[in-house]
Amino acid sequence: MVLNRDQELWAVALWVEKNHGGEGTAYIAQQIQRLSNEGDEAGIATWKTVAERFDHVRLPRTSVQKGTLRGFSASASQKPGRPLKQQLVAPRRPRLALA
Numbered sequence: 001m002v003l004n005r006d007q008e009l010w011a012v013a014l015w016v017e018k019n020h021g022g023e024g025t026a027y028i029a030q031q032i033q034r035l036s037n038e039g040d041e042a043g044i045a046t047w048k049t050v051a052e053r054f055d056h057v058r059l060p061r062t063s064v065q066k067g068t069l070r071g072f073s074a075s076a077s078q079k080p081g082r083p084l085k086q087q088l089v090a091p092r093r094p095r096l097a098l099a
Helices: 005-038 041-057 061-066 084-088
Strands: none
Touching: 005 041
8 A cells, every 4th residue: 555645744643643642742843853953954844744734633532523623512512511612622732943
């Protein structure tokens, strides 16, 4: 099976999630810093794209799976004790700092 470029980038983002979890953002930042030190502009662009994919991978799965992001429904998908707005807002992640 041959993957296209987009599939490869998603695969890397999933690999980072599986192997680094919550520290994935820091791992990606380290890769970008390393490539910056080497002057590898193409590598930097690749890892920035992986970072975007990683952000999508890290979105709360329950809201997406239940469809609450699409219709903003407060019906049965709403968790007791939490306002719907809090359930729909993904936590902000620190942006990757480029030196």
